[in-house]
Amino acid sequence: MKNILCIGAGYVGGPTMAMIARNCPDCRVTVVDINHERIRAWDSGSPPIYEPGLREVVAEALHRNLFFSTDIPAAIAAADIIFVSVNTPTKTFGEGAGMAADLQYWEKTARQILAASDRDKIVVEKSTVPVRTATAMERILNGNDKGVKFEVLSNPEFLAEGTAIADLQSPDRVLIGGKPTASGDRAVQELVEIYAQWVPRERILATNVWSSELSKLVSNAFLAQRISSINSISALAEVTDADVQEVSRAIGMDSRIGGRFLNASVGFGGSCFKKDVLNLVYLCQHYGLQEAAGYWRQVIEINEYQKRRFVRRMVHQMFNTVVGKRIAIFGFAFKADTGDTRESPAIDVCRQLLEERASIVISDPQALPNARQIFGEDLPGIEFAEDPAAAAAGAGAIALLTEWDAYRRLDYESIFASMEKPAFIFDGRNILDHRRLFEIGFNVFPIGKPALSHL
Numbered sequence: 001m002k003n004i005l006c007i008g009a010g011y012v013g014g015p016t017m018a019m020i021a022r023n024c025p026d027c028r029v030t031v032v033d034i035n036h037e038r039i040r041a042w043d044s045g046s047p048p049i050y051e052p053g054l055r056e057v058v059a060e061a062l063h064r065n066l067f068f069s070t071d072i073p074a075a076i077a078a079a080d081i082i083f084v085s086v087n088t089p090t091k092t093f094g095e096g097a098g099m100a101a102d103l104q105y106w107e108k109t110a111r112q113i114l115a116a117s118d119r120d121k122i123v124v125e126k127s128t129v130p131v132r133t134a135t136a137m138e139r140i141l142n143g144n145d146k147g148v149k150f151e152v153l154s155n156p157e158f159l160a161e162g163t164a165i166a167d168l169q170s171p172d173r174v175l176i177g178g179k180p181t182a183s184g185d186r187a188v189q190e191l192v193e194i195y196a197q198w199v200p201r202e203r204i205l206a207t208n209v210w211s212s213e214l215s216k217l218v219s220n221a222f223l224a225q226r227i228s229s230i231n232s233i234s235a236l237a238e239v240t241d242a243d244v245q246e247v248s249r250a251i252g253m254d255s256r257i258g259g260r261f262l263n264a265s266v267g268f269g270g271s272c273f274k275k276d277v278l279n280l281v282y283l284c285q286h287y288g289l290q291e292a293a294g295y296w297r298q299v300i301e302i303n304e305y306q307k308r309r310f311v312r313r314m315v316h317q318m319f320n321t322v323v324g325k326r327i328a329i330f331g332f333a334f335k336a337d338t339g340d341t342r343e344s345p346a347i348d349v350c351r352q353l354l355e356e357r358a359s360i361v362i363s364d365p366q367a368l369p370n371a372r373q374i375f376g377e378d379l380p381g382i383e384f385a386e387d388p389a390a391a392a393a394g395a396g397a398i399a400l401l402t403e404w405d406a407y408r409r410l411d412y413e414s415i416f417a418s419m420e421k422p423a424f425i426f427d428g429r430n431i432l433d434h435r436r437l438f439e440i441g442f443n444v445f446p447i448g449k450p451a452l453s454h455l
């Protein structure tokens with residue numbers, strides 16, 4: 001039986017390993033973490049993250065061939081293949097602060113692997129890392145005098161939160177980068193055989209290590225760039241009475257462009273888009289490619305502009321002041337079907353509204369614990385409400401910031417009746433029935449579409 005280990009039991013490590021365990025009954029999969037609370041949660045069958053379908057996949061394999069542990073050295077010693085899925089956040093100090101990836105957790109993990117290994121192993125980069133990280137890893141791992149040899153592979157993860165289980169079960173592609181040597185090829189083949197137990201072989205792509213590392217950054221950068229592109233057009237649509245959704249549909253029907261990832265929004269969030277684009281900018285700068293760096297930096301700048309623009313529009317429409325006004329926030333997670341709030345556009349929107357001295361009530365089906373942690377319980381001007389209707393009662397405006405399906409089906413007539421008039425709704429995701437809301441009496445401000453206002 002092959003022993004697979006994953007170091008890091010987060011949004012990637014947990015679901016990815018549960019999927020491998022489910023599909024590969026001949027492998028024993030162990031996931032370790034320094035965070036004991038997380039491991040306890042996984043091990044009890046109640047994952048520490050919200051992800052549709054995850055609990056069921058974990059339940060199928062838990063304690064059969066899927067195990068969670070905090071004994072990291074023992075797990076390393078027993079493993080044949082070690083996935084490393086620790087966090088690689090943006091560096092907040094020293095050279096490259098605010099842009100480069102902080103690889104301290106990665107490097108610590110490499111040293112832990114080295115210390116606890118007494119036989120050859122395959123080490124797989126699952127975390128998103130800057131291109132050429134594998135060289136540094138190889139140097140740390142293979143500079144040992146124990147006679148142990150490590151083969152480092154790159155196998156970036158492309159799952160999106162909220163759809164992680166479907167993405168893992170049926171990925172567009174699995175990318176595996178390895179060294180062009182006999183032992184490199186053997187290692188790649190070993191990993192291919194694991195994925196091939198449920199992924200069609202034509203979707204498993206083998207490349208060189210550097211292409212694999214770079215493809216992950218570029219993939220996120222292209223996705224983020226599409227959103228910033230359409231968001232920049234939403235600003236233009238608002239002043240020209242064009243409708244950005246009609247524009248998205250029209251351009252998306254060109255098969256060369258494609259229809260996905262063209263939803264204008266209050267801005268993209270999530271733990272990775274900003275971090276990975278900044279990382280790409282940093283790499284371009286590092287290699288002296290200033291024009292390329294400037295091009296990608298603009299993707300981030302448009303995203304910041306979009307969030308500021310959303311708040312400016314709210315303040316402007318609400319008679320140029322929101323001081324003391326109650327504003328209901330519908331959705332705090334960075335996207336629907338997750339409780340994750342990392343880099344959520346809602347954080348910046350709420351902060352900017354607080355700066356304008358509004359009084360905000362945050363509501364979200366999954367993300368309230370994180371929202372409470374971000375702002376604290378007692379910050380003046382903030383309340384939290386489980387029920388969106390309760391959040392809106394007495395408010396002068398609703399800002400919809402996450403595209404939770406439940407928000408489409410609320411009883412907006414009674415919500416309207418409970419609000420201060422004139423009542424505003426700012427739909428930061430364009431998911432509501434704007435015409436109907438207008439007929440109920442709301443002044444409706446979508447993104448990149450003509451406003452429907454009674455004023």
Ligand code: NAD
Pocket residue numbers: 007008009010011012013032033034035038072085086087088105108109126127128129157158159160161271272
């Ligand atoms: P996360 O913060 O949820 O999980 C990382 C885990 O690693 C944490 O639980 C942390 O305690 C643990 N850890 C850190 N150092 C450790 C050590 N030395 N030993 C053991 N455990 C350690 O992060 P995540 O969202 O799972 O992301 C992990 C990586 O995957 C990142 O590089 C990210 O860019 C990439 N990625 C994330 C997503 C996503 O949707 N979140 C998708 C694709 C790729």
Ligand code: UGA
Pocket residue numbers: 128157158159160161162220223227260261262263264265266267268269270271272273334335336
């Ligand atoms: C993204 C990528 O889609 C994954 O392939 C990748 O593995 C992952 O980053 C990662 O590396 O972490 P994720 O951030 O989980 O996944 O979610 P997305 O669906 O990409 O959404 C990101 C943000 O863009 C969200 O805030 C979402 O609301 C926003 N978005 C998305 C838009 O504003 N418009 C769109 O058309 C699509």
